[in-house]
Amino acid sequence: MDQNSLPPIQTTARDDAVLKALVGFVRAEALQPGERLPTERILAERLKVSRNTVREALTRWEGLGLVERRQGSGTYLKAAVSPDMLHMPLTLAGGNDFSSLMQTLEIRRALEAEAAALCAERASQADIAEIARKLDIMEQAFRTREGMSSEEDWEFHQAIYRVSGNPLFEQIIAAMHELFHRFWEHPLGVRDFGHASFPYHRTIYERIAARDPRGARAEALKLIATVEDDLKRGAAKLKLSSQT
Amino acid sequence: MDQNSLPPIQTTARDDAVLKALVGFVRAEALQPGERLPTERILAERLKVSRNTVREALTRWEGLGLVERRQGSGTYLKAAVSPDMLHMPLTLAGGNDFSSLMQTLEIRRALEAEAAALCAERASQADIAEIARKLDIMEQAFRTREGMSSEEDWEFHQAIYRVSGNPLFEQIIAAMHELFHRFWEHPLGVRDFGHASFPYHRTIYERIAARDPRGARAEALKLIATVEDDLKRGAAKLKLSSQT
DNA sequence: GTGCAGAAATTGGTTGGACCATTGGACCAC
DNA sequence: GTGGTCCAATGGTCCAACCAATTTCTGCAC
Numbered sequence: 141m142d143q144n145s146l147p148p149i150q151t152t153a154r155d156d157a158v159l160k161a162l163v164g165f166v167r168a169e170a171l172q173p174g175e176r177l178p179t180e181r182i183l184a185e186r187l188k189v190s191r192n193t194v195r196e197a198l199t200r201w202e203g204l205g206l207v208e209r210r211q212g213s214g215t216y217l218k219a220a221v222s223p224d225m226l227h228m229p230l231t232l233a234g235g236n237d238f239s240s241l242m243q244t245l246e247i248r249r250a251l252e253a254e255a256a257a258l259c260a261e262r263a264s265q266a267d268i269a270e271i272a273r274k275l276d277i278m279e280q281a282f283r284t285r286e287g288m289s290s291e292e293d294w295e296f297h298q299a300i301y302r303v304s305g306n307p308l309f310e311q312i313i314a315a316m317h318e319l320f321h322r323f324w325e326h327p328l329g330v331r332d333f334g335h336a337s338f339p340y341h342r343t344i345y346e347r348i349a350a351r352d353p354r355g356a357r358a359e360a361l362k363l364i365a366t367v368e369d370d371l372k373r374g375a376a377k378l379k380l381s382s383q384t
Numbered sequence: 385m386d387q388n389s390l391p392p393i394q395t396t397a398r399d400d401a402v403l404k405a406l407v408g409f410v411r412a413e414a415l416q417p418g419e420r421l422p423t424e425r426i427l428a429e430r431l432k433v434s435r436n437t438v439r440e441a442l443t444r445w446e447g448l449g450l451v452e453r454r455q456g457s458g459t460y461l462k463a464a465v466s467p468d469m470l471h472m473p474l475t476l477a478g479g480n481d482f483s484s485l486m487q488t489l490e491i492r493r494a495l496e497a498e499a500a501a502l503c504a505e506r507a508s509q510a511d512i513a514e515i516a517r518k519l520d521i522m523e524q525a526f527r528t529r530e531g532m533s534s535e536e537d538w539e540f541h542q543a544i545y546r547v548s549g550n551p552l553f554e555q556i557i558a559a560m561h562e563l564f565h566r567f568w569e570h571p572l573g574v575r576d577f578g579h580a581s582f583p584y585h586r587t588i589y590e591r592i593a594a595r596d597p598r599g600a601r602a603e604a605l606k607l608i609a610t611v612e613d614d615l616k617r618g619a620a621k622l623k624l625s626s627q628t
Numbered sequence: 629g630t631g632c633a634g635a636a637a638t639t640g641g642t643t644g645g646a647c648c649a650t651t652g653g654a655c656c657a658c
Numbered sequence: 659g660t661g662g663t664c665c666a667a668t669g670g671t672c673c674a675a676c677c678a679a680t681t682t683c684t685g686c687a688c
Contacts, residue, residue, distance in 0.1 A: 212680030
C-alpha cells in the first residue's frame with residue numbers, strides 16, 4: 141500500500157493558524173526587527189482566539205529566536221519573518237566541562253574564519269565603516285575598563301557575521317557564545333581572559349578593510365588560537381587547584 | 385513513582401524552573417525516548433504551578449523537538465535530555481530558494497574543511513581503515529548504480545566527522561543535510577548532481593591517510609566547490625525553464 | 629519651564645477553573 | 659472474533675481575574 145495515499149487528516153491547529161496570521165500581519169505592516177508587535181490581548185481579540193492560544197504561539201516563536209518578550213514593555217520582533225521560513229532547532233547534548241568547551245571552539249574556529257573571509261569579500265564601504273565603529277567602541281571600553289569588554293567585543297564579532305551576508309553564522313555562533321558565557325561567568329576562570337585576543341580584533345578589521353579574505357581568515361584563526369590557549373591555561377589552573 | 389523527584393518550584397522564571405525540574409525528573413526516573421511523562425495536571429500539582437505554566441514549558445520543549453504531545457494520549461519524550469543541553473534554533477529565511485541552500489553550503493564548507501583537517505590529525509590506523517571501507521562501498525555503489533550514491537556518500541562523510549573527535553560536526557551538518565535532501569528529492573535538480581564531487585572523496589581520504597591536515601582541508605574545499613557549482617547550474621537551469 | 633518622585637496605565641506572566649476534542653481501553657451484542 | 663458503544667483520561671482551548679515589571683503621565687517643588 142502506498143502510505144502516501146493516506147496522509148493524516150488535520151483538524152485543529154489553532155496556534156499554527158495564529159502564527160500564520162502573524163506572519164501575514166508582519167508582512168502587511170512591514171515590521172522590521174526591533175519593532176514592537178501588537179499586545180497579546182489585542183492579538184487575541186483580533187484573531188478571535190483566547191490569549192492563552194496567542195501565548196502558546198508566541199512561546200514557540202520565542203523559542204525559535206524570532207521574537208523577544210519583555211514583561212511590562214511588549215513583544216518585539218527579533219528577526220525577519222517570511223511565510224516559508226525553515227526552522228532547524230538543534231539541541232546538542234553538551235556539557236559544562238572543558239572538553240565540551242573545546243569542541244564548541246573547534247566549531248567556532250571554522251565558522252569564524254569563514255565568516256571573516258566572506259566578510260572581507262563582500263563588505264561595502266558602509267559595512268567597513270560600521271565595523272570600524274564597533275572596533276573603536278570595543279577598544280575604548282577595553283582601555284577604560286582594563287579589559288573585560290566582552291559585551292562590546294561580542295558586538296564587533298556580530299557585525300562581521302552580519303556583513304558576511306549569511307545569518308547562519310551569527311545564529312550558530314550566538315548559541316555557542318551563550319554556552320561559553322554560562323561557563324565562565326560563575327565558575328572561576330582566568331582573570332585576564334580575552335586579553336591576549338585583543339590585538340587581533342584590529343588586525344582582522346584591517347584585513348577586511350583591505351578586502352583580503354585570506355588575511356582575514358588567518359587573523360581570525362590567530363584570535364581563536366589565543367582563546368584556546370586561555371581556556372587551556374584556565375583548565376590547567378583549575379586542575380591544579382582542585383588537587384590541593 | 386518517586387514523588388520526591390518532583391519537588392515544588394522556587395520563585396520567578398517559572399517556566400524555566402519547570403523545565404529544569406523536568407530535566408531532573410527525567411534523569412531521576414531514567415526515562416528513555418518514547419516513554420510517556422506525567423500528565424500536565426499531575427506536573428502542575430506536583431510542582432505547585434498552574435497548568436498553563438506547565439504547558440508553556442512543554443510548548444518550548446515541543447518546539448525544540450524534545451517532546452511530542454498527543455491529545456487524548458499523553459506527552460512523550462522524543463530525545464534524550466540533559467541538564468546542560470545547548471539549544472541552537474536555526475532559521476533559514478526564505479525556505480526553498482537558491483540562496484538558502486547556498487547559505488547552508490557556506491556553513492558546510494567551513495565545517496567540512498575543519499572536520500577533514502582534524503580527522504587527518506587525529507585518525508588512528510583503525511579509523512583510517514574504517515574510512516577506507518566506507519569509501520570503497522561508496523565508490524562501488526557509484527559505479528554500479530551510475531551515480532546517485534547519496535546514501536553511501538553520506539556515510540563516508542559521517543565517518544570523517546566521527547573520527548574528527550567532535551560530535552558537533554556531525555550534528556550540525558546532519559541537520560543541514562536533512563534540509564538539503566528535502567529539496568533534492570522532489571524539486572527538479574540537476575540530473576547528474578554529485579557526479580563532479582565524486583573523485584574528491586578519494587583524494588580527501590588519501591590526505592587523511594597520509595596524516596596531512598592541510599591537504600585534507602584543501603581537498604574538502606574542492607569537493608564543496610563542485611557542489612556549489614552543481615547548485616548554481618541547477619539554479620540557472622531552473623531560471624531558464626521558468627522563463628519560458 | 630525644569631526636574632523628579634510617585635501614581636496610574638500598560639503589558640507580559642501566572643493562576644484556577646471550566647469545557648471541548650481526541651484517544652484508548654472496557655464492555656457488550658452479534 | 660467483529661464491530662459498536664460508552665467512559666475515563668489527556669491534551670487543547672477558553673475565560674476572567676490577579677501579579678510583576680515597565681512605561682507613561684501627573685503634579686509638586688524649585
